[in-house]
Amino acid sequence: VDKLTKHLLNSGVRAAALHGGKSQPQRTRTLAQFKTGQVTVLVATNVAARGIHVDNLDLVVNVDPPSDHKDYLHRGGRTARAGESGSVVTLVLPSQRR
Structure with a gap:
Protein backbone atom coordinates (compact mmCIF):
# COMPACT_ATOMS: atom_id res chain seq x y z
CA VAL A 1 0.00 0.00 0.00
CA ASP A 2 2.73 2.46 0.95
CA LYS A 3 4.80 1.58 -2.14
CA LEU A 4 1.84 2.07 -4.51
CA THR A 5 0.85 5.30 -2.74
CA LYS A 6 4.39 6.66 -3.08
CA HIS A 7 4.40 5.77 -6.79
CA LEU A 8 1.09 7.57 -7.30
CA LEU A 9 2.29 10.65 -5.39
CA ASN A 10 5.48 10.75 -7.47
CA SER A 11 3.25 10.64 -10.58
CA GLY A 12 1.27 13.68 -9.43
CA VAL A 13 -1.77 11.84 -8.05
CA ARG A 14 -3.09 13.10 -4.71
CA ALA A 15 -3.06 9.70 -2.99
CA ALA A 16 -2.98 8.51 0.61
CA ALA A 17 -2.45 5.13 2.24
CA LEU A 18 -4.82 3.47 4.67
CA HIS A 19 -3.76 0.29 6.46
CA GLY A 20 -3.53 -1.34 9.86
CA GLY A 21 0.00 -0.02 10.42
CA LYS A 22 -1.38 3.50 10.75
CA SER A 23 -2.61 4.88 14.05
CA GLN A 24 -6.34 5.51 14.44
CA PRO A 25 -5.84 9.31 14.29
CA GLN A 26 -3.83 8.88 11.06
CA ARG A 27 -6.55 6.67 9.54
CA THR A 28 -9.28 9.12 10.59
CA ARG A 29 -7.38 12.08 9.12
CA THR A 30 -6.66 10.22 5.85
CA LEU A 31 -10.29 9.23 5.42
CA ALA A 32 -11.44 12.80 6.14
CA GLN A 33 -9.01 14.11 3.49
CA PHE A 34 -10.40 11.62 0.98
CA LYS A 35 -14.01 12.53 1.78
CA THR A 36 -13.31 16.24 1.23
CA GLY A 37 -11.39 15.69 -2.01
CA GLN A 38 -8.04 16.84 -0.64
CA VAL A 39 -6.90 13.28 -1.42
CA THR A 40 -8.34 11.88 -4.67
CA VAL A 41 -7.07 8.29 -4.45
CA LEU A 42 -7.28 6.17 -1.33
CA VAL A 43 -5.02 3.11 -1.37
CA ALA A 44 -6.21 0.68 1.27
CA THR A 45 -5.59 -2.88 2.37
CA ASN A 46 -8.49 -5.29 2.48
CA VAL A 47 -8.61 -5.07 6.28
CA ALA A 48 -8.55 -1.27 6.30
CA ALA A 49 -11.22 -1.07 3.60
CA ARG A 50 -13.76 -2.87 5.78
CA GLY A 51 -16.28 -0.49 7.26
CA ILE A 52 -15.30 2.51 5.17
CA HIS A 53 -18.26 4.61 4.11
CA VAL A 54 -17.75 7.42 1.63
Whole structure:
Protein backbone atom coordinates (compact mmCIF):
# COMPACT_ATOMS: atom_id res chain seq x y z
CA VAL A 1 0.00 0.00 0.00
CA ASP A 2 2.73 2.46 0.95
CA LYS A 3 4.80 1.58 -2.14
CA LEU A 4 1.84 2.07 -4.51
CA THR A 5 0.85 5.30 -2.74
CA LYS A 6 4.39 6.66 -3.08
CA HIS A 7 4.40 5.77 -6.79
CA LEU A 8 1.09 7.57 -7.30
CA LEU A 9 2.29 10.65 -5.39
CA ASN A 10 5.48 10.75 -7.47
CA SER A 11 3.25 10.64 -10.58
CA GLY A 12 1.27 13.68 -9.43
CA VAL A 13 -1.77 11.84 -8.05
CA ARG A 14 -3.09 13.10 -4.71
CA ALA A 15 -3.06 9.70 -2.99
CA ALA A 16 -2.98 8.51 0.61
CA ALA A 17 -2.45 5.13 2.24
CA LEU A 18 -4.82 3.47 4.67
CA HIS A 19 -3.76 0.29 6.46
CA GLY A 20 -3.53 -1.34 9.86
CA GLY A 21 0.00 -0.02 10.42
CA LYS A 22 -1.38 3.50 10.75
CA SER A 23 -2.61 4.88 14.05
CA GLN A 24 -6.34 5.51 14.44
CA PRO A 25 -5.84 9.31 14.29
CA GLN A 26 -3.83 8.88 11.06
CA ARG A 27 -6.55 6.67 9.54
CA THR A 28 -9.28 9.12 10.59
CA ARG A 29 -7.38 12.08 9.12
CA THR A 30 -6.66 10.22 5.85
CA LEU A 31 -10.29 9.23 5.42
CA ALA A 32 -11.44 12.80 6.14
CA GLN A 33 -9.01 14.11 3.49
CA PHE A 34 -10.40 11.62 0.98
CA LYS A 35 -14.01 12.53 1.78
CA THR A 36 -13.31 16.24 1.23
CA GLY A 37 -11.39 15.69 -2.01
CA GLN A 38 -8.04 16.84 -0.64
CA VAL A 39 -6.90 13.28 -1.42
CA THR A 40 -8.34 11.88 -4.67
CA VAL A 41 -7.07 8.29 -4.45
CA LEU A 42 -7.28 6.17 -1.33
CA VAL A 43 -5.02 3.11 -1.37
CA ALA A 44 -6.21 0.68 1.27
CA THR A 45 -5.59 -2.88 2.37
CA ASN A 46 -8.49 -5.29 2.48
CA VAL A 47 -8.61 -5.07 6.28
CA ALA A 48 -8.55 -1.27 6.30
CA ALA A 49 -11.22 -1.07 3.60
CA ARG A 50 -13.76 -2.87 5.78
CA GLY A 51 -16.28 -0.49 7.26
CA ILE A 52 -15.30 2.51 5.17
CA HIS A 53 -18.26 4.61 4.11
CA VAL A 54 -17.75 7.42 1.63
CA ASP A 55 -20.69 9.08 -0.10
CA ASN A 56 -20.53 9.46 -3.89
CA LEU A 57 -17.74 6.93 -4.40
CA ASP A 58 -18.01 5.99 -8.05
CA LEU A 59 -14.91 3.86 -8.68
CA VAL A 60 -13.11 1.03 -6.90
CA VAL A 61 -9.94 -0.39 -8.45
CA ASN A 62 -8.72 -3.76 -7.20
CA VAL A 63 -4.96 -3.97 -7.70
CA ASP A 64 -4.56 -7.17 -5.71
CA PRO A 65 -7.73 -9.11 -6.46
CA PRO A 66 -9.36 -10.65 -3.41
CA SER A 67 -9.48 -14.44 -3.43
CA ASP A 68 -12.80 -14.62 -1.60
CA HIS A 69 -15.86 -13.59 -3.61
CA LYS A 70 -17.42 -11.98 -0.53
CA ASP A 71 -14.42 -9.66 -0.20
CA TYR A 72 -14.72 -8.76 -3.88
CA LEU A 73 -18.41 -7.91 -3.45
CA HIS A 74 -17.66 -5.97 -0.27
CA ARG A 75 -15.03 -3.86 -2.02
CA GLY A 76 -17.31 -3.21 -4.97
CA GLY A 77 -20.11 -2.37 -2.57
CA ARG A 78 -18.27 0.79 -1.61
CA THR A 79 -19.78 2.16 -4.84
CA ALA A 80 -23.45 2.25 -5.78
CA ARG A 81 -24.70 3.22 -2.34
CA ALA A 82 -28.27 4.41 -1.87
CA GLY A 83 -29.30 3.76 -5.46
CA GLU A 84 -26.22 5.39 -7.01
CA SER A 85 -24.17 3.68 -9.69
CA GLY A 86 -20.47 2.90 -9.65
CA SER A 87 -17.76 0.94 -11.38
CA VAL A 88 -15.31 -1.70 -10.21
CA VAL A 89 -12.13 -2.41 -12.13
CA THR A 90 -9.83 -5.32 -11.30
CA LEU A 91 -6.25 -5.40 -12.52
CA VAL A 92 -4.76 -8.86 -12.74
CA LEU A 93 -1.06 -9.36 -13.43
CA PRO A 94 0.07 -12.50 -15.24
CA SER A 95 1.64 -13.72 -11.97
CA GLN A 96 -1.77 -13.45 -10.24
CA ARG A 97 -3.68 -15.61 -12.71
CA ARG A 98 -4.82 -18.98 -11.45
